[in-house]
Amino acid sequence: xxxxxxxxxxxxxxxxxxxxxxxxxxxxxxxxxxxxxxxxxxxxxxxxxxxxxxxxxxxxxxxxxxxxxxxxxxxxxxxxxxxxxxxxxxxxxxxxxxxxxxxxxxxxxxxxxxxxxxxxxxxxxxxxxxxxxxxxxxxxxxxxxxxxxxxxxxxxxxxxxxxxxxxxxxxxxxxxxxxxxxxxxxxxxxxxxxxxxxxxxxxxxxxxxxxxxxxxxxxxxxxxxxxxxxxxxxxxxxxxxxxxxxxxxxxxxxxxxxxxxxxxxxxxxxxxxxxxxxxxxxxxxxxxxxxxxxxxxxxxxxxxxxxxxxxxxxxxxx
Amino acid sequence: xxxxxxxxxxxxxxxxxxxxxxxxxxxxxxxxxxxxxxxxxxxxxxxxxxxxxxxxxxxxxxxxxxxxxxxxxxxxxxxxxxxxxxxxxxxxxxxxxxxxxxxxxxxxxxxxxxxxxxxxxxxxxxxxxxxxxxxxxxxxxxxxxxxxxxxxxxxxxxxxxxxxxxxxxxxxxxxxxxxxxxxxxxxxxxxxxxxxxxxxxxxxxxxxxxxxxxxxxxxxxxxxxxxxxxxxxxxxxxxxxxxxxxxxxxxxxxxxxxxxxxxxxxxxxxxxxxxxxxxxxxxxxxxxxxxxxxxxxxxxxxxxxxxxx
Numbered sequence: 160x161x162x163x164x165x166x167x168x169x170x171x172x173x174x175x176x177x178x179x180x181x182x183x184x185x186x187x188x189x190x191x192x193x194x195x196x197x198x199x200x201x202x203x204x205x206x207x208x209x210x211x212x213x214x215x216x217x218x219x220x221x222x223x224x225x226x227x228x229x230x231x232x233x234x235x236x237x238x239x240x241x242x243x244x245x246x247x248x249x250x251x252x253x254x255x256x257x258x259x260x261x262x263x264x265x266x267x268x269x270x271x272x273x274x275x276x277x278x279x280x281x282x283x284x285x286x287x288x289x290x291x292x293x294x295x296x297x298x299x300x301x302x303x304x305x306x307x308x309x310x311x312x313x314x315x316x317x318x319x320x321x322x323x324x325x326x327x328x329x330x331x332x333x334x335x336x337x338x339x340x341x342x343x344x345x346x347x348x349x350x351x352x353x354x355x356x357x358x359x360x361x362x363x364x365x366x367x368x369x370x371x372x373x374x375x376x377x378x379x380x381x382x383x384x385x386x387x388x389x390x391x392x393x394x395x396x397x398x399x400x401x402x403x404x405x406x407x408x409x410x411x412x413x414x415x416x417x418x419x420x421x422x423x424x425x426x427x428x429x430x431x432x433x434x435x436x437x438x439x440x441x442x443x444x445x446x447x448x449x450x451x452x453x454x455x456x457x458x459x460x461x462x463x464x465x466x467x468x469x470x471x472x473x474x475x476x477x
Numbered sequence: 478x479x480x481x482x483x484x485x486x487x488x489x490x491x492x493x494x495x496x497x498x499x500x501x502x503x504x505x506x507x508x509x510x511x512x513x514x515x516x517x518x519x520x521x522x523x524x525x526x527x528x529x530x531x532x533x534x535x536x537x538x539x540x541x542x543x544x545x546x547x548x549x550x551x552x553x554x555x556x557x558x559x560x561x562x563x564x565x566x567x568x569x570x571x572x573x574x575x576x577x578x579x580x581x582x583x584x585x586x587x588x589x590x591x592x593x594x595x596x597x598x599x600x601x602x603x604x605x606x607x608x609x610x611x612x613x614x615x616x617x618x619x620x621x622x623x624x625x626x627x628x629x630x631x632x633x634x635x636x637x638x639x640x641x642x643x644x645x646x647x648x649x650x651x652x653x654x655x656x657x658x659x660x661x662x663x664x665x666x667x668x669x670x671x672x673x674x675x676x677x678x679x680x681x682x683x684x685x686x687x688x689x690x691x692x693x694x695x696x697x698x699x700x701x702x703x704x705x706x707x708x709x710x711x712x713x714x715x716x717x718x719x720x721x722x723x724x725x726x727x728x729x730x731x732x733x734x735x736x737x738x739x740x741x742x743x744x745x746x747x748x749x750x751x752x753x754x755x756x757x758x759x760x761x762x763x764x765x766x767x768x769x770x771x772x773x774x775x776x777x778x779x780x781x782x783x784x785x786x
Contacts, residue, residue, distance in 0.1 A: 193601035194613060196594040197657050204654020205620055208631035215631070272525065279515075279522045290526030293533045296768035298715040300733040301757040304740055305536045308750050316535065316552045351529070412624035415717045422741060434626030434718075441630030442722060450630040457627040465622040472618055472662070476602075 209458075212451045220448035237452040246428070247436065247453065254411065254433040257342060261413075262406040265350050266399070269357025274387075276362045288359065295355035303419040306348045310334045335420055338429040345416055353409070357402050364398035365391065397471075404468050408461060414438065433457055533761075540564070540755035547750050563755035567739075573756070575728065576735035579645070583731060584713040586649040591656050591709040592702060598657070599664035604673070621658035625718045633722040643729035651723060652713045660705040667701030668694075707767050714764060732760050 216237050218230040241247055272291070276284045297305075309317050312333040321329035334340045368391055376386050392399075414434030421427050421435075431439065437457070441450030539547055541559035567573060601607070602614055632651055633642075641647030671694050679689035717733040724730060730738065739756050743749050 190601040190605035190607040190610070193597040193605075197598035197661060198613075200590065200594055200650060200653045200657060201617075201620060204632070204651045205623065205628065208628050208635050209623075211635060212628065212631040215634075275518065275522050275525070279519050283519045283522050287522045287526040287529075290528075290530040292769060293530045293765065296761075296765040297533060298733065298761055298764045300715070300717050300736050301536070301761040302532070304736060304753060304757050305532045307740075308539065308754065309532060309535060311748070311750070314548060314550070314552070314750070319550075319552055351532070355529075408622060408624075412626050414626045415721075418721070419717075419737060422737065423744075434624070437626060437630060438722075442633065447630060447634060454627045454630060458623060461622055461624055461627065462619060465619065469615065469618045469622070473615065476614055476665075 212454055215448055216451035216455050218448055220446075220451075237448045238456075241449050241452045250431055250433055250436045253431075254413075257346075257413070257432060258407060258410040261346055261349050261353075261410040262403060264346065265353045265406050265410075266357055266403045268350060269354045269402070270361050270399070272354065272358040273361035273365055276358070277365050291355035291358055294351055295359075297352070299352070299415060300419065302352055303348060303416050306344065306351075307335075307420070307423060310344055335423045335425045338426060341420065341425050341430050345413070345420055348416055348420075349410065349413060353406060357406065360398060360402050361395060364395040368394045401468060401471060404464070408464055408468070411461065411464070412457075533765075536754050536757050536761065539750055540758045542751055544749050544751045563749075563751040564759070567752055567755045567759065572730075572735060572739070573759070576730045576732045579724075579729060580714060580732040582645045583648050583652065584710055586645060587652040587656065587713040588706050588709045590649065590653045591660050592706050594653065595657050595660035595664055595705060596698075596702065598661045599668050602661070603665045603668040617658045617661055621662070625655065629719055629722045632719065636723055643724055643726040648720060648723045648731075649713075651719050652709075652716060655719070656709045656712045660709060663705055663708070664698075664701050667698050671697045707770060710767060711764060736760055 215230070217232060217234060218224075219233045219236070220230050224230045272287070276287055279287070294302075309315055312318065312331055317334075318329045318332055321332075334344050372390060372394075373386060376390050381389070412434060413432055417430060417432050417435050418438070421430060427435075427439075433453070434457075437450050437453050440446045440453065538553075538556055540563050541556050541561070542553055543558075543560060543562060546553050546558070598613075598617075602610055636642045636644075636647045636651075639647070641650075675693050675697075676686075676689045679693045680686060684692065715733060716731075717737075720731050720734050724734060727738075736753075736756055740748065740753050743753055
């Protein structure tokens with residue numbers, strides 16, 4: 160659209176590209192002054208650590224460096240060392256599996272609860288929403304603590320209920336001692352904490368589906384299942400995909416819940432996820448170069464997965 | 478299959494066809510079925526609501542029961558014989574007060590810094606078009622996705638070389654950096670929602686630009702600022718991961734770290750769940766209250782990219 164060729168374009172070409180709304184004095188320095196504080200804190204809190212991490216991941220950072228020797232540049236050695244370690248791959252596979260199971264379970268249950276909210280009487284819907292909001296509002300550390308109490312091997316109410324139901328082998332069952340049941344407990348906690356956000360977001364989207372459309376489909380003879388798959392689902396799909404994406408991003412970074420559950424004496428090396436692995440490498444073993452390399456890998460993975468979400472948000476930024 | 482009735486000529490799909498024709502008497506069977514289904518769904522919803530809220534209830538309930546009752550093999554489900562003894566013993570130690578002080582200082586500093594910084598930045602990106610604006614917006618959106626778990630070792634090293642480990646300022650910088658991106662985005666929506674014409678009208682009436690902004694736009698942004706402030710409060714108050722690396726000293730613990738160590742020290746003498754639940758309740762209650770106040774705004778902020786309008 161070079162403006163010199165304007166005459167050839169027959170339709171009343173508006174003279175200029177849509178001009179920015181505020182133009183009268185030109186922006187001048189004002190916007191830059193306004194973003195300086197935010198920019199400064201972002202650079203200090205995230206930018207510099209990111210830079211340090213990228214540099215460190217390319218350096219030898221052993222004991223000698225701890226005592227003040229200048230680090231030496233070793234190229235991709237740290238990455239080679241870390242990625243040839245099969246423990247890392249075990250953690251990566253475990254993290255991805257855990258993330259996918261949690262994300263899909265959360266979104267699946269969330270959608271079902273959203274549909275349930277749509278189907279029931281408004282008074283009952285409010286009861287359900289309050290139940291969900293209470294869970295959502297719980298601070299994470301308090302929530303994990305309560306769940307540890309619920310799953311307590313000796314006097315926990317979950318073992319008690321299972322025994323009452325006739326499963327006698329749950330008498331004194333220690334949930335957190337074996338990796339598989341450890342991750343089951345972690346999944347229960349994370350799904351419990353995350354479903355409310357999904358359910359309420361999807362419910363909000365469902366209320367946007369117009370009744371006329373549904374009525375029309377019904378008159379045309381579509382059954383509830385067909386209406387769901389062919390009308391409701393496509394209409395809430397944008398929300399669903401965003402929510403699923405966020406859930407995947409969030410579940411990939413699960414660290415604290417695992418860390419807190421490990422306190423109860425779980426086998427640490429078999430229950431570590433990526434964040435825990437980095438923590439152990441960096442804080443535990445002071446292998447900062449290795450920890451930096453794994454961190455860069457995690458960040459790259461996150462940016463990759465986040466891209467569709469960010470692009471979607473940008474669309475909103477007219 | 479929907480009813481024993483003589484089916485209409487068209488093979489109506491089960492149950493859905495009933496709606497248009499429910500004036501006809503023979504269909505009452507289908508209507509009863511629908512009513513029953515409604516009641517069952519309602520029951521299911523109530524049961525799920527109770528199950529979902531149960532851990533919260535259990536926390537408060539256990540916090541009110543003496544340890545002897547919690548130790549018994551049969552759980553107590555209702556608060557008979559409730560006492561505040563657990564709260565008294567939690568509050569009698571000075572570790573809670575020191576953690577509370579730490580949490581309040583960090584949270585307060587973070588909330589103020591986030592509000593000021595994010596508000597300025599939101600003004601910049603929604604009221605001005607400037608060179609580098611898009612880069613800034615994209616950077617903000619990406620940065621908010623970065624997991625603390627991918628950065629905390631570097632942040633730990635940075636704070637330790639700047640002598641800011643265990644300090645309020647150090648953690649507050651990290652928290653502000655973590656929360657500011659989302660709040661910029663949230664406030665941007667609020668600022669953009671106040672039409673610039675309002676301000677311009679006030680300027681035509683003789684106010685200076687600054688005055689027009691302060692008198693007209695700013696009051697309209699109050700709800701947005703409140704929501705952002707509460708969001709920052711919740712994030713800083715609940716944060717565990719960064720605190721774990723940035724506040725290693727016992728004396729510098731925030732409430733979440735304190736709760737963890739409270740459980741650990743209780744575990745060494747066979748956990749006193751009553752006290753631990755009292756401690757959890759003390760941390761959770763202010764959060765739940767604040768959360769319920771802003772919940773709507775936060776949901777819509779997160780998915781607004783997807784929900785049109």
